[in-house]
Amino acid sequence: MLKRTRKRPLLLTVIMVLLFVTACSSGSNNAEPEAPANTSNEQGEQPSAEASLVNASGFPIVNEPVKLDIVAGLPAGSHPDWNDVMLFNEYEKKTGIDVEWQMISTSVLNEQRNIILASGELPDVFYAAGIPDGDVMKYGQQGMFIPLNDLIDNYAPNIKKLLDENPDIRKGLTMPDGNIYSIPRVYDPAFTSVLINPKQWINTKWAETLDLKLPETTDEFYDYLKAIKEGDPNGNGKADEIPFGADGIGRLTKYLYGAWGLQNRGSRHAYVDVNPETDELRFFPTDTKYKEMLEYIHKLYSEELIDPDIFTVNSSELLARLGEDVYGVYNSWDPESWANIENFTGAPVLAGPHGDKLVVSNSPLTGLGHFVITNANKHPEATMRWIDYFFSDEGTEMFFMGFEGVTFKRNADGTTEFLDEIVKNPKGLSFDQAIAQYLVWPGGGMPGIVSQKYFRGGESLPLSVEAAKLLEPYVPEETWPPFSYTTEENTxxxxxDSDISTYIREMQAKFITGDVPFSEWETYVETIEKMGLAEYMEIYQAAYERYKNG
Incomplete structure (x- = not known):
């Protein structure tokens, strides 16, 4: 039965703001929204007038029905309308909290979210709305997002436990003013396969045909790709094989960073890591090792060992080409659940020319802006209890597995597995399509804990788990979460960063393709320095010191 939809002014306000923005597009639209009247950081820490409605534990969460308006990002592959999905309909029965979901496609989410924030007509919550880290701090200080410190301590035992047991996650969530304004999406620190992702995959059929051993150094990797290009492993007498492919050059650079000891504090820090010789912060895109890596990739590219379309190919196009069996090696999502191919295995770590042999890992804290409570919310205590359940073992099981007897069964040893309705759908639906009839997680971006125990995406499959075991010994001991900045620093x-990042990406492509020779390297470095690199690193250093000091 369809859930009753209540008409609210939020969508109308957004439409009005859209019309206003369109009418004013010829003028300046860079002014930041003013803080709403009579708000402060302290306001969110005070118990609301509705706190007496909230039960301290158990279900229902509230003694009287409560309604919440939540704006949510809708990724491709998820259930199209969360107002009528089993997960949240059943959760409403448990909690007494009726959520009206306003779904916004992730393809237009940034624009729509910013318009809502500018309008001042806020929902009670932004959920999976892709709020940038800097905006979490900005709108928190303006009072539009309320601080959650006391709410976590008093109404979120599962989230509090997570933060107490993982100080780095707490430090990553805490803003320079001492407040936590958001609830995260977290990778279980023990779930190695999801922390090291995407991975590098090697075509085992072609390796066997050419009698090739898996490469373990950058020199061997070059020889391996060369053998594929020249060896006709598909046996059709044509040189139509593509030795290496990926949906973006960033996949390849991330894989090769470790062979030159770069990005050694994790992928959440695109250009800054630690110089192992000085133990100081390093901006590595101007380092000689970065230059050597680019020279190596240029060699691969110039000898046609890399897909010539690597700078433009998207994931859908890569997936289609994988189905045509043209790649000897590719870097993206796992071959079984994503690409439905079986003749690939995880690649080992590569040792570089200086003996570096590292794996670039993701931080357990994927980002900040997955769940925020706004100052329009009259039920912050109930809202915090609502989200906290999804950080419990029981709530995580419900979010990712669904409901016993409907989507999964429980084995005698306590483990769970999806029913044939999901994994062998009689209507021919894919796994994601089948599970999206009941749950919302396909597509990602939601707050909660992604654990191997309950998450059944590709990273949990045996092939990915085995590939991760090869890589795990080479993960650096320290992986940084995102750093936080003061409002002034963030501005x-x-x-x-916008100028520097754009220039780095442009020059990276030009160096690799040969459009700019490496004799221009010093000019490249000097240009970055003139863009404000010294100030960039001063701000980074200040944020790093705050992170180290908790």
């Missing part, structure tokens, strides 16, 4: 960093 300056955003401006400097």
């Amino acid at each position: 300056r960093m955003a401006a400097i």
Whole structure:
């Protein structure tokens, strides 16, 4: 039965703001929204007038029905309308909290979310709305997002436990003003396969045909790709094989960073790591090792060992080409659940020319802006209890596995597995399509804990788990979560980083393709320095010191 939809002014307000923005597009639209009247950081820490409605534990969460308006990002592959999905309909029965979901496609989410924030007509919650880390701090200080510190301590035992047991996650969530404004999406630190992702995959059929051993150094990797290009492993007498492919050059650089000891504090920090010789922060895109890596990739590219379309090919196009069996090696999502191919295995770690042999890992804290409570919310205590359940073992099982007897069965040893309705759907639906009839997690971006125990995406499959075991010994001991910046720092960093990042990406492509020779390297470095690199690193250093000191 369809859930009753209540008409609210939020969508109408968004439409009105859209019309206003369109009408004013010829003028300046860079002014930041003003803080709503009579708000402060302290306001969110005070018990609301509705706190007496909330039960301290158990279900229902509230003694009287409560309604919440939540704006949510809708990724491709998820259930199209969360107002009529089993997960949240059943959760409403448990909690007494009726959520009206306003779904916004992730393809237009950034624009729509910013319009809502500018309108001042806020929902009670933004959920999976892709709020940038800097905006979490900005709107928190403006009072639009309320601080959650006391709410976590008093109404979120599962989230509090997570933060107490993982100080780095707490530090990553805490803003320079001492407040936590958001609830995260977290990778279980023990779930190695999801922390090291995407991975590198090697075509075992072609390796066997050419009698090739898996490469373990960058020199061997070059020889391996060369053998595929020249060996006709598909046996059709044509040189139509593509030795290496990926949906973006960033996949390849991330894989090769470790062979030159770069990005050694994790992928959440695109350009800054630690110099192992000085133990100081390093901006590595101007380091000689980065230059050597680019020279190596240029060699692969110039000898046609890399897909010539690597700078433009998207994941859908890569997936289609994988089905045509043209790649000897590819870097993206797992071959079984994503690409439905079986003749690939995980690649080992590569040792570089200086003996570096590292794996670039993801931080357990994937980002900040997955769940925020706004100052329009009259039930923050109930809202915090609502989200906290999805950080419990029982709530995580419900979110990712669904409901016993409907989507999964429980084995005698306590483990769970999906029913044939999901994994062998009689209507021919894919796994994601089948599970999306009941749950919302396909597509990602939701707050909660992604654990191997309950998450059944590709990273949990045996092939991915085995591939991760090869890589795990080479993960650096320390992986940084995202750093936080003061409002002033964030404003300056955003401006400097935009220019520097754009230039780095442009020059990376030009160096690799040969459009710019490496004799221009010093000019490249000097240009970055003139863009404000010294100030960039000063801000980074300040954020790093705050992180180290908790």
